[in-house]
Amino acid sequence: MSSARLERWIERKLRLRHVELVAELYDSRSILKAARRLNLTQPTLSKALQDVEATLGLTLFERTNRGLSPTAYGEIFARHAKIVLAQLRHAAEELESLRVGYSGKVTVGTLLAASASILPDAIARLKKERPGVTVSVVVGTYDILMPSLLAGDLDMVLGRLPEEGRKRELLYEEFYAEPICLVTRPGHPLLRRRRLGLRDLVNEAWLLPLPETALRRQVERAFLEANAPVPRNVIESVSILTNRVLLRKSDCIGVMPYHVALDDIEHGLLSILPVKLKSIETPVGAILRAPGELPPAAAALFEYLRLAAKDVPSARL
DNA sequence: ACGGAACGCCTGTTAACTCT
DNA sequence: AGAGTTAACAGGCGTTCCGT
Incomplete structure (x- = not known):
């Protein structure tokens, strides 16, 4: 034709x-x-x-x-077709927002890193200001969430930003740099050790993210840089619920984004191992479709995310 | 245990028809 | 004319059964 x-x-x-x-x-x-x-x-x-x-x-x-x-x-x-339909939904939301005041829907995809820190904070602020807004949170891995974002099913994706392979049709906004820490149950014998490096931990049981994740590659790189072999005794899990309980009930060592672990550390449920992982620090932020304007409710949440990011405590490692 | 035939299930299309 | 329905039909895949 x-x-x-x-x-x-x-x-x-x-x-x-x-x-x-x-x-x-x-x-x-x-x-x-x-x-x-x-x-x-x-x-x-x-x-x-x-x-x-x-x-x-x-x-x-x-x-x-x-x-x-x-x-x-x-x-x-x-x-x-999906983008056209999403755009029309947003148009309807905007009209409705104007008619009734604040309303609408935001659909956010989240990777592990942002879930525990800025997102709950931003949602709480948004709901306080605009109780009529519905927030829908979808948890997933990068591979699952990105197609949904591109298809218009999600308004934004939050989490660790990829440092390479960024797409031209997407916008990336960095909120803060997220350090990674090693965590164990409180009272773990290793916590009493005065000098501790990755080489001392090779033979421990490890709880690691899945092999295809960026975090896993970074951890393995850290071992290489420390001239240490990669651990063999490994449990692979992305289930935060499983990981938290496993860490508390066993002697294994976990790898967590600092702000994900922070709440448990403050409540005495987990402890940070005093091992420096200086090379593992990645930007956490939001990924949006470009150029397209965010619908009003999503734009509001985005502003609260920026505000929440400013309040993220800096890491004490 | 293996291989082939028979069968049901699921998926799709076309044709003829109705309703607005 | 357009959008929908029911009925009849075709084809691939998985399961079951049966003979070797």
Whole structure:
């Protein structure tokens, strides 16, 4: 299809309905499932999809007996469809905010680092100021949250910022530098040792983040820099609940962002091992879609995040 | 234990029809 | 004309059954 014809098609034939359908089909990977969610029957949706594809002259989804799989064209159309829908939701929120005062919804993706420090603080401030705003927090890893951010499902992602491989279509704002500390249960025999380095800890049991994470690589680099072999006795877990209990009930050594550990340390539930890890300090901040303006509720939360970041206590290691 | 046939389930499409 | 429905049908995959 020529671009002129395509533009005319968008003006005359493309309905918001089509955009909605393609987005739903993309998410559910099945005509039947999408039809159920949209309260339509399967043949209707099948036909609607055929209409869109016929007019575009492009196949958006390959049909299989296991459902749909998006083609390269489908990937592009669905990505834009979701952004258009998110934008319209934000428009509705903004209108509603104006009508009733403060309201709207913010959806935040969070990685471990920000969860314990600035996010609860910022949410508390936001809710105090704007009780009508709904805040939805999604916890996940970088790999899971970034596609959601790009697709318009999340307003922002908080956490440790990647230092390489940053995307041009995203904005990165650093809030503070997060040191990493080694933690154990209080009363751990190692805490009585006067001089302690990574080389003394190689044979201990370690509780480490998963191998594909940046933090894990940094820890392993720290061992290399200390001329020490990487520990062999390792438990891999990203479950903060599991980790906290495990640390308290065993003698293993954990690796935690300082501000995640801080609350437990202040309550005497964990202790910091006096080992210097000077090379492990990474920026914590927010990732946003660029350029697009944040909807009002999300913009408000973002401002409170900036304020909360200023109050983050500096590390005493 | 292995391999093939039969079957049901799930997914999709087309055709004919109704309603607005 | 457009959007929806029901009915009938086609095809792939996994499971079950049965013979070797």
